[in-house]
Amino acid sequence: MEKYKVAIVGATGLVGQEFIKVLEQRDFPMDSIRLLASDRSAGKKLFVGHQEIEVKETVSESFKGIDIALFSAGAEISRYFSPIAAQSGAVVVDNSSAFRMVPAVPLVVPEVNPEDIKWHKGIIANPNCSTIQMVVALYPLHRVNPIKRIVVDTYQAVSGTGSAAVDELTTQAKQILDGQATVPHVYPHQIAFNVLPEIDVFLDNDYTKEEWKMVEETRKIMHADSIAVSATCVRVPVFTGHSEAVNVEFSRPMPADEARRILAQAPGVKILDDPAVSLYPQPWSAASTDEVFVGRIRQDGSHPNSLAMWVVADNLRKGAALNAVQIAEEMIKREWLHPER
């Protein structure tokens, strides 16, 4: 079996660390791995399996000889280095928002639109974490009964903001329990014992950019421009695992039992839905797992064609690193690493 030279840009970050784990756990066919970050981390050593590998500063020459470059170092770094990496012959799978809505760049969730990988020209975008878990749960239903409208409220973990936010929640929680004052740095307000309906910047239409990403990315991934989406994205004091209350209006009635039957067969989905024993998805138990968990599936009593459900996944795995590695695996399996560019 052919093996590939892989680079991780942002290897010291939360998503970068998860990349290393996922590649190892899935036995990704790697010939070598190059760990890249900023000059702050250059020289630091990280374990990949039993091997200690030195982190290098990301520079234009970093991508020579690389087949697959997994980026998770923020949009600015992606915007600068992804075209350079692609020019050097690597295929970039980018976790940032830099290229997601660029028409010439595929935006891929392998359970939904793997065939879009084929038309890449060196860069493939990994969607926003909240969008990924939602479309994995909704696309199988949409194929049977087209979705007209989605109203979603998210409960997003702090790890979605990166390692500084995880530290902030830890510090603030300790300070509050010790009766001390807290000073927010990462978020505009205290996050410990609080919830903030603000993720990313506010736009002119009064939605946040995170909410708007869910609108646009859902349509692009599902090839369904007419789906109406309204999102309210909320940061909650959870370390890992995004939860979503999703209300979906279909073209025709969709009985809850039929939705359960469809989702029971759906790739990447696991149903946890037994109210009698308080069984439903929770971020705590979804952390470090690969599935998108769906529960609380019920008829929306206020609309004949609508269902309500609760969707939870690990934002660092299916919401980021795992989805990107699955894209790379799909690309290898279908021999789409180097379609005509």
Ligand SMILES: NC(=O)c1ccc[n+]([C@@H]2O[C@H](COP(=O)([O-])OP(=O)(O)OC[C@H]3O[C@@H](n4cnc5c(N)ncnc54)[C@H](OP(=O)(O)O)[C@@H]3O)[C@@H](O)[C@H]2O)c1
């Ligand atoms: N966390 C999530 O759930 C999630 C989900 C989807 C997408 N993403 C995206 O993934 C990216 C990283 O997220 P994260 O949670 O891993 O953040 P993080 O924990 O803050 O890590 C940031 C990473 O970026 C690196 N970096 C910063 N400046 C750099 C530079 N000038 N050159 C090269 N590397 C640089 C950092 O390296 P140093 O250690 O050297 O500073 C670190 O490895 C973001 O674009 C984010 O939007 C995150």
